Amino acid sequence: MRLVFGLVLIIGVGLAGFAVWTAKGRFDQYQTVLASQQERLAQAVDVAEIFVMAKEIRYGQELTQEHVRKVRWPADAIPEGAYTTLEEIFPETVEGALRTATRAMDANEPILKAKVTAPGDTAGVASRLKRGMRAFAISVNVTSGVSGLLRPGDRVDVYWSGPIQDREVTKLIQSNLSLIAIDQNADMDEATPTIARTVTVQASPQDVASLAQAQRTGVLSLSLVGASDDTLATAIEVDQNRLLGIEEEEIVIEKAEVEEVCTIRTRRGADVVEIPIPCTN
The missing domain is CATH 2.40.30 (Elongation Factor Tu (Ef-tu); domain 3)
Structure with missing residues (x-):
């Protein structure tokens, strides 16, 4: 009887230890998952919704609603000219007029104003x-x-x-x-x-x-x-x-020296006469 009691006690202690070991392992796993989630939250960025191509489109092809889809995009990395609402792409004021692609776009590429025409316009010059x-x-x-x-x-x-x-x-x-x-x-x-x-x-x-x-x-x-x-x-x-590498010759025209002439004026009756004299300076 004592032998049976001792055996049961040993088995119970072993099961208890196994349960504690298993619980500790699960607790460690939970801690790891919690730390990972906290790290992801710390790295989370603000996002906004923009429209991208649902499938590729070629130059000159009309853009329809089946070509576009909405995705979440980092708010600080939204390309300039991106569309954020479906009404911007397909305005109700221009009924039946579709935009046309001015260049080819692949699937998941953001739809930008520079890549499509105004509603109803063609992809011309x-x-x-x-x-x-x-x-x-x-x-x-x-x-x-x-x-x-x-x-x-x-x-x-x-x-x-x-x-x-x-x-x-x-x-x-x-x-x-x-x-x-x-x-x-x-x-x-x-x-x-x-x-x-x-x-x-x-x-x-x-x-x-x-x-x-x-x-x-x-x-x-x-x-x-x-x-x-x-x-x-x-x-x-x-x-x-x-x-x-031909150098043009510069033609220099020298000015002739003009001899300086000095005169004096004298009056002879009603006339004024200039008489040349040697220059002193």
């Missing part, structure tokens, strides 16, 4: 012009058009070549102009090389007048600006002499 700017077409060929490497969205410098006072001169006339169309194509995502006949640039009215005068009086050539280049080219002018 006019939708790409900034306020106060104008479109101007420049005639080019395989040489002056950078051998078909230009794309809408690139930036170029414009050089003019022509005669100035009996000299053939090449001069930089406009710097860092934005291309908005190649021939009749304004798609920024177009990747097929094209030997363009015209390129359309975005310029101020004053610059348009300068380009028009330059195109009428000489030959225009384009130079592609690097995508990450933020510098502006300064005034550049090259003629044949500078190109070949």
